Structure formats: structure tokens, C-alpha cells
Amino acid sequence: MSSLVHDSLLLAGRTFAHWRAQPVPFLVTLLFPVLVVLMMGGLFGGAVAGSAGDYVPFVVPGVLALTMLFGLETTMIAITTDAQRGVTDRFRSLPLHSGAVLAGRCLADLAASVAALAAMTAAGFALGWRWSGGPGDVLAAYGLLLLLRLGLLWLGVWAGLRAPGLEAVAAVQIMVWPVGFLSTVFLDPATMPSWLGAVAEWNPLSATADAVRELFGNPGVTGGSWPADHGQELSVIWPILMVAVFAPLSAVAYRRLNR
Amino acid sequence: MDAAIEAGAVRKHYRGARRPALDGFDLRVAAGSVCALLGRNGAGKTTAVRILTTLLTMDDGTAAVAGCDVRSDGDGVRRAIGLVGQNAAVDEVLGGRANLVLFGRLRGLAKAAARARADELITRFGLDDAAGRAVGTYSGGMRRRLDLAASLVVPPSVLFVDEPTTGLDPDARREVWATVRRLVDDGVTVLLTTQYLEEADELADHVAMLRDGRVVLEGSPAELTSLVGETRVEVRFATADDAAAAGRAAGPYAVGPVDVDGVAVAVPVADAGAVTGFCAALAATGPAPLDVAVRRPTLDDVFVHVNTVEEVR
Incomplete structure (x- = not known):
């Protein structure tokens, strides 16, 4: 167990070193959700909520969730880059704890998501977003966001290990948009055709x-419908x-990589 | 001597592949020796390396590296080996030194020890000027030196070197060869895979030729070359008559049939004495040759021989 922690921290540290070596792509990932809020708020805020300012309390929590999907x-x-370039195989040829490589990825990506949530929260405050929930509720909200990230993380790890190449990543990058739009992130499903809703x-x-x-005490x-009334449970x-x-x-995919 | 690598009847069939990649692969490499696994693309070299380094599981057979079974004691194998080549890349974003520190720490070195070892290897492999630069900017030769250094952070007892010089220019290739030779001097067992006969000839004590997933021929480079034939004296003349006369004069010195083909004569000989004897006979009695050459068989001939048999079958 101690070797798992030791090796995972070292491998997460490798990702942090990547951020230091290439800060621009990292900053773009942090700031992209902010750009989305500004864009959607400015473009559709008036149409959806009467004004961009009135749309902010609805859209900011939505985009916090969307930020997790971008992750x-x-x-x-x-994952795909390491697997394609043979870096993963280098790790697999070392006497590491078998879970360390994937656990290290989880730690690094959760850390990145904490940073992205912080950036989005700061931007939300700048736009006038406020929460009215208590500190416990607010912490629970961020906990739920990171829990979603954890679920998506393992989906990403699996898809990354199974991807035949970086081209497959491009397909996922496109699919993120319909998944993001076909949700309550930007709009109330009551405004959609019932099947789409x-x-x-x-x-x-x-x-x-x-x-x-x-949990934040923002308009919902x-x-x-059942899923709309059981958001907490489903989340x-x-x-x-x-x-x-x-x-x-x-x-399993990690153990059987490239065969 | 003890075997550092021992594989018996290893079989591996990739899902969806028409033929097995390895089909009854046997190999024994003595501790402290260099074995070259020689074969064309698709012969099974990389599959063999991936199985022996625990990156891939075999369907059937047995294999042990440094006394550890690759199936039941994968961690033991991984502690004993180093892997260089297309299967084990380094991080391209980090610098060379940062890579070596990371691999040292992953092998259990403390921070200070990992740094000291990284500095030592950076200097030893002549990477001082590039130590802090992202590996993505390295030349092919520098990259390969870093690959080697990365596999030596904790000295392995068995080193797998998979096609180490593919894509390198001749200077970089010689550099890699010199490095491998130095390792062997330190007592490391090396399994080298290569498509280049010259490389096997230069580095290996033992050559195993792989075809269709099994070793079809093995021995020292000298043993293998002696299999395909003798040293030949090749002489060219101005006319076919001269060549025919020389062919008759060659009789007493030849160890096999003399081959007369137009103006060219090829005489298989047993030793240097036969070469000088035949030349003296030519000088004394025969016509004057235009050109004389002594040709020894090379691993190239063995390679062609083995692969010709394959195509005939």
C-alpha cells in the first residue's frame, strides 16, 4: 500500500511538472469554461432569462458541472498519448505497484479539476454569481462536482487505454458538445420538446x-419528472x-495494453 | 554457465492475426553474454521481447528471466531487467535529467540518490548540455542514449535492447554500439533484437535467427557463417578460355566443385594455404587474371539462406 501511495504521488508529480514545463495548454484548460460562460451568458442570457445578469445564477453552477465533463x-x-508513445510500457516494465500509474493519473486530474473549479468560481463571482447555501452545502456541492469528475475520469482512462490513436480523442472532443448541450447545464428542459427534455x-x-x-441556493x-426531482440522489x-x-x-485494459 | 534468459516452446497468437507471432520459440542466453535475435520485420522479435519483459502474456510455454518466472514472478523479472527501444519511451515534455530522476525514484531511490545517479548518467552519456531541455527536442542519437541511461538508473542484470539503432545515422549507431559493449564489460546480459546483420556481428556472442515465430538457426557468428559455406577465391579473366584453364588448375586446391561461369571462376577453399597455393599455380602456369578477391561468407549469406528456404517452403 505504501508503494502504491509513493508511486502514485511520483507519477502525479510528473503531470505537475508537465504543467510547469508547458503552462499555456494548462491555463487554456483552466480558462476555457470561463470563456464558455461569458459566451453563453452574453449570447443567450437575454433570450433565456431576460438579461445576461439574470442568467448568471443559473448558468454558473451548470458550467461548473460542464467543466468536469471537459476534464x-x-x-x-x-492516457492515450502515454500509451501511444510507449511511456506507459516503460512504466509497465518497472517494478511499480500495479495500480500506481492509473492512480497517479487520477490524483493529477483531480488536482487539475480543483484548479479549474477555483478559476470558474472566481470568474462566477466576478460576474455576480453568489451562493446562499451554508458552508456545509457549498462544500457538498463541490464534493458532488469532484465526484462527477471521478466517474468521468475512469471513463476517460478506459477510453484512453482502448483508443486506437489520438484521432479517437478528437471524436470524444466533438461528442462532449452534444452531451453538454443535451443537459440542464444551459437550459431548463421544460423549454425543450418532451422527448428531448x-x-x-x-x-x-x-x-x-x-x-x-x-445546494448553492441558485435557481433550478x-x-x-422523476430525474429532475431526484437530482441529489442521481448526482x-x-x-x-x-x-x-x-x-x-x-x-483490465491497462494489464492487457497493446495486445 | 547459468542461463539469464530461458524460454521454452513459447506461443503467442494475437487475436485476429492470421498466424501466431511466436510458435514454439526456444531460447537460452548464458549470463554475461550478448545474444542477438535476428529476423525480418514480423518474425516475432518484438513479441519475444515483450513477453520476456512481462509487457505481454504468452498463450503457452515457459519463460524465465534472471531466474524469475515471467508469469508467476513478474515483479521479480521487472526488478532485474532494463528495457531499451520502441517499447519503452521516455517522457518527451520533461528534460533528460528530470526523466532520469523520475525513473530513479520510481525504482525506489531516495530523492538525493536519484538526483546524484541522474547527474552521473547524464555525464556518462554525454548529455550535459541537453540535460534540462525537453526530450522532444533531442536528436535521434541523443534520445537513444537517454533511453539507455534510463534503463540503467538501477543497474539491471539483464538488459533488453530492442532494435536500438533503427533510424540512426552511422555515427549515432557506432555510439550506441560502444555503449552496449561497455555494459557487457560490466557483466550485464544483453538480449538485442536487430534486423542488421552487421550489428549482430559487431556485438553478439550468440546469434539466434528468428523466422515465423521460432528460432530456426543459432550459434556464434562464426559457426553460423561456416554453415553457409567456405571461403571462396573469386577470379576474373579477360576470356572464357582463360577462365576454363584456371578452373582446371584450381582442382587440387578446391574443397568443393569449382564454379566456372563465363569469365569468372569461384574456388571454394579450406584455408589460407589453399589461397596462396592456387594463386601461385596461376602465376606459374595459368593466364593472368584481371581481378582476384577472397570472399568470406557473412551473416548476410546466412540470413539470405534462411529466408530463401522460407520462401521456397
């Missing part, structure tokens, strides 16, 4: 967005389900 790309790119309500991203809106979606169930499915699949 999927970061994870997948890192149902899809959006069952989206794991929506569960987390709805749950954190409630109209509700009435725990979805990520745990993702971890339960993709962590074991990732462990």
Missing part, C-alpha cells in the same frame, strides 16, 4: 448541475456507477 478530454489525451434530464451532467444548484429547473448514483463500471474495465 474527460484532459484525461483521455494524457427527458434525455436531458437523465443526463448524468444534469443530475450534478441540478444538485449543486440546489422546473422539475416535475451520487451516476458517478459511483461510472467508477464501478470503468475502474475495473480500466484495470
Whole structure:
């Protein structure tokens, strides 16, 4: 166990060293969600909520959840690049704890997500977003966001290990957008055709967005359907389900890499 | 001598592949020796290395490296080996030194020890000027030197070197060879895979030729070359008549049939005495040759021989 912790921390440290060596791509990942809020708020805020200012309390928590989805790309790119270039095989030829490489990736990506949440929160405050929930609720909200990230992380690890090449990552980068839009991140599903609204309500991203809106004390979606009324439960169930499915699949894919 | 690498009847069939990559692969490499695994692309060299280094599991067979079974004691194998080549890249974003420190720490060295070892290797491999630069900016030769250094952070007892000079220019190739030779002087067992006969000839005590996933021929470079034939004296004349006369004069010195082909004569000989004897006979009685050459068989001939048999089958 101590070797697992030791090796994972060293490998997470490798990613931190990458950020120091190449700060620009790292900063772009941090600031991209902020750009999305500014863009969506400016473009659609008036149409959706009457004014950009009135849209902010709804959209900021949504984009906090969306930021976790963007993290999927970061994870997948890192995993696929290492696997393609043979760096993963170098690690696999060393006497490391078998879980260390993937655990190190988790630690580094969660750290990146904490930084991205901090950047988005600061930008939200600058735009006038405030929470009215108590400190416990606010902490729980950030906890739920990171839990979603953890679930998506293992999805990203698995997809990254199974990807035939970096081209596959580009496909995921495109798919992130429909998944992001078909949710309650930007809009209330009550405004959508009913079948589309149902899809959006069952989206794991929506569960987390709805749950954190409630915990932050921000305006939420109209509700009435089962998933919309059980956002808190689903925001725990979805990520745990993702971890339960993709962590074991990732462990197998790691052991059988390139065969 | 003890075997550092021992593989018996190893079989590996990739899912979806038409033929097995390894099919009854046997190999024994004595501790402290250099074995070259020689074969064309697709012969199974890299698969063999990946199985012996625990990166890949075999379908069937047995294999042990440094006394550790690759299946039941993978960690023991990984503690004993170093791996250089396309299968084990270093981090391109980090500098050379940072890579070596990372690998040292992953091998259990304390921070200070890992740094000291990295500095030592950086100097030994002539990478001082590039130590802080991202590896992505290194030349092919520098990269390969760093690869070697990375596999030596904790000295291995068995080093796997997979096609170390593919894509390198001749100078860089010689540099890599010199490094491998120095390692062997330190007592490391080396398994080298290569497509270059020259490389096997230069470095290896033992050559194993791989074809269709199994070793079809093995021995020292000298033993293998003696298999394909004798030293030949090749002489060219101005006319076919002269060549025919020389062919008759060659009789007493030849150890096999003399080959007369137009103006060219090829005489298989047993030793240097036969060469000088034949030349003296030519000088005394025969026609004056235009050109005389003594040609020894090379591993190249063995390679062609082995692969010709393959194509005939």
C-alpha cells in the first residue's frame, strides 16, 4: 500500500511538472469554461432569462458541472498519448505497484479539476454569481462536482487505454458538445420538446448541475419528472456507477495494453 | 554457465492475426553474454521481447528471466531487467535529467540518490548540455542514449535492447554500439533484437535467427557463417578460355566443385594455404587474371539462406 501511495504521488508529480514545463495548454484548460460562460451568458442570457445578469445564477453552477465533463478530454489525451508513445510500457516494465500509474493519473486530474473549479468560481463571482447555501452545502456541492469528475475520469482512462490513436480523442472532443448541450447545464428542459427534455434530464451532467444548484441556493429547473426531482440522489448514483463500471474495465485494459 | 534468459516452446497468437507471432520459440542466453535475435520485420522479435519483459502474456510455454518466472514472478523479472527501444519511451515534455530522476525514484531511490545517479548518467552519456531541455527536442542519437541511461538508473542484470539503432545515422549507431559493449564489460546480459546483420556481428556472442515465430538457426557468428559455406577465391579473366584453364588448375586446391561461369571462376577453399597455393599455380602456369578477391561468407549469406528456404517452403 505504501508503494502504491509513493508511486502514485511520483507519477502525479510528473503531470505537475508537465504543467510547469508547458503552462499555456494548462491555463487554456483552466480558462476555457470561463470563456464558455461569458459566451453563453452574453449570447443567450437575454433570450433565456431576460438579461445576461439574470442568467448568471443559473448558468454558473451548470458550467461548473460542464467543466468536469471537459476534464474527460484532459484525461483521455494524457492516457492515450502515454500509451501511444510507449511511456506507459516503460512504466509497465518497472517494478511499480500495479495500480500506481492509473492512480497517479487520477490524483493529477483531480488536482487539475480543483484548479479549474477555483478559476470558474472566481470568474462566477466576478460576474455576480453568489451562493446562499451554508458552508456545509457549498462544500457538498463541490464534493458532488469532484465526484462527477471521478466517474468521468475512469471513463476517460478506459477510453484512453482502448483508443486506437489520438484521432479517437478528437471524436470524444466533438461528442462532449452534444452531451453538454443535451443537459440542464444551459437550459431548463421544460423549454425543450418532451422527448428531448427527458434525455436531458437523465443526463448524468444534469443530475450534478441540478444538485449543486440546489445546494448553492441558485435557481433550478422546473422539475416535475422523476430525474429532475431526484437530482441529489442521481448526482451520487451516476458517478459511483461510472467508477464501478470503468475502474475495473480500466484495470483490465491497462494489464492487457497493446495486445 | 547459468542461463539469464530461458524460454521454452513459447506461443503467442494475437487475436485476429492470421498466424501466431511466436510458435514454439526456444531460447537460452548464458549470463554475461550478448545474444542477438535476428529476423525480418514480423518474425516475432518484438513479441519475444515483450513477453520476456512481462509487457505481454504468452498463450503457452515457459519463460524465465534472471531466474524469475515471467508469469508467476513478474515483479521479480521487472526488478532485474532494463528495457531499451520502441517499447519503452521516455517522457518527451520533461528534460533528460528530470526523466532520469523520475525513473530513479520510481525504482525506489531516495530523492538525493536519484538526483546524484541522474547527474552521473547524464555525464556518462554525454548529455550535459541537453540535460534540462525537453526530450522532444533531442536528436535521434541523443534520445537513444537517454533511453539507455534510463534503463540503467538501477543497474539491471539483464538488459533488453530492442532494435536500438533503427533510424540512426552511422555515427549515432557506432555510439550506441560502444555503449552496449561497455555494459557487457560490466557483466550485464544483453538480449538485442536487430534486423542488421552487421550489428549482430559487431556485438553478439550468440546469434539466434528468428523466422515465423521460432528460432530456426543459432550459434556464434562464426559457426553460423561456416554453415553457409567456405571461403571462396573469386577470379576474373579477360576470356572464357582463360577462365576454363584456371578452373582446371584450381582442382587440387578446391574443397568443393569449382564454379566456372563465363569469365569468372569461384574456388571454394579450406584455408589460407589453399589461397596462396592456387594463386601461385596461376602465376606459374595459368593466364593472368584481371581481378582476384577472397570472399568470406557473412551473416548476410546466412540470413539470405534462411529466408530463401522460407520462401521456397
